[in-house]
Amino acid sequence: MSSYLELRNVSKIFGTVIALKDVSVSIPLAEVTCILGDNGAGKSTLIKVLSGVHKADEGEYLINGAAVHFESPREALDSGIATVYQDLAVQPLMSIWRNFFLGNERHSGGMMKIAEQKQIVREQMDLMGIKLRDVDQAVGTLSGGERQAVAIARAIYFGAKILILDEPTSALGVKQAGVVLRYIAQTKQRGVGVVFITHNPHHAYLVGDSFYLLNRGQILDRHEKANVAIDELIREMSGGAELEMLAHELKDIH
């Protein structure tokens, strides 16, 4: 298995807190790599290292096998590493097409090519399975899932090879989460490597190809989809033995 992006024995320390320790992950193209972890597991730090916001204190960051040192998220972006944060970096009161091209406007001499931009947005959203009649509407009028779709489509259009999604389903209802999972599957089919960061093993299991379990800043385990059942993921994620003990304790109370 060849991976596009790889972290080798990465550690990140803030003052006296070890946020990440000896973390190794490899992320291939055209697959969904899930990183599962509870609150405080180190998911946010891992995202920030992957997206170029933080530099690792130890370990290597490899792209296509070559070590890289990103100084800013912009540099990571130029290497095809795009991150969609929970706030999606969208402006709810701005129209869909304005949001889509913000910071990357198509223009000649400063005048935006508005018709062309609108056409591109329509096509790109169509590829995600959303038929937009009016790209002039404000992003705020879209549902949570559709906003995710805009952010994902934008990242792919501007050349993402690896798409990092920070808890894309956590704020959504069951139906909307299902819609987002479908976008993730579509993104994978288009050859983009997806890093799906979540605390929800159910969502991860539906679309993931491989699963990393992150706990207290360390990778506990790694599974391929073929070799793991959902129950095992849930058990490991929720602290396994701890949860069984809790179950016993609760049984005693009842």
Add this chain to the structure above:
Amino acid sequence: MTISNDERVVQRSFVRKVLGRPELGAALGTILVWVTFAIIAGSVFIGVDGIRNYTAVAADIGVLAVAVALLMIAGEFDLSVGSTIAATGMVTALLSIQYGINLWLSLFISALFAVCIGLFNGWLTVSTGLPSFIVTLGMMFGLAGLTIGVTRLITNRTQLGGLQDTPGYTSAVKFFGSKIDGFSVTVIWWVLLVVIASVVLTRRRFGNWIFGTGGNLDGARNLGVPTSRVRISLFVGTALASWLVSTTQLITFSGTDVLRGTGKEFEAIIAAVIGGCLLTGGFGSVVGAALGALLFGMVKQGIIFAQIDSDWYKFFLGVMLVSAVLINNSFRKRVVGSSK
């Protein structure tokens, strides 16, 4: 199955589109005020003399409101507009009246001075992260005090007159103090600025950056928008608009005083807010702000035409402001806030 039955097709009717326009409140208000004064005051208000009269008042506020609207859409305030009017006017007047410098050169120097004020406001806001409300409030008082202090120090007075005797005055009057077919030349500046600013905001890349900066500063910065440059240039914009207004007033009245422009910052902000600009940034329109300024001019002069005691002007203004914002808010909520 028709396409409109597909649950993933997002659509919006024409009516909702109109209701979502930022200019709506100001447009309705303008019509309402016009009709009201047309009934009360009659032909003096409706006729061309009336139009000449209230557009002259509207143009002064309008020039400022255009620049202030752009700045507000980018998420910032400028409360130093009035003080900048007083200061730049006094710089021009001192140089030409006191020291006999050619008026055009004085105007150039005071314009540079305005640019410096804008750069300072912008730089301090961007680099310290302080709210621009505080930064420009400081500038408002600091600059006002400086203007009074320096003027009295040099001339021992607080007002200067006699600009008509300075070299360059006759040619400058054509651009800043004349009337064309009875209309104030400022109206032409105003219309010109509305057109330019509107094109910049809606069609140019820079306009997209303005919306992005005001809507989500960090998000826009992460997407590569030069948010600091955007904000600093817009502060320079409001300062230059203040310079233009001070120049037209200085040349029209062939003199100025240290309190000229006091309170103009609020009039410009009110016009922009009536015109649909959000106080929190990220939303608004130049045309709306222009309509807000027109509304302003109509009420201010309409009250005089209708022979109502002008004491009531500020009362009408307050009522207008709050009702226009209420209208804008409720429509925007209906259109944008209705997330499915």
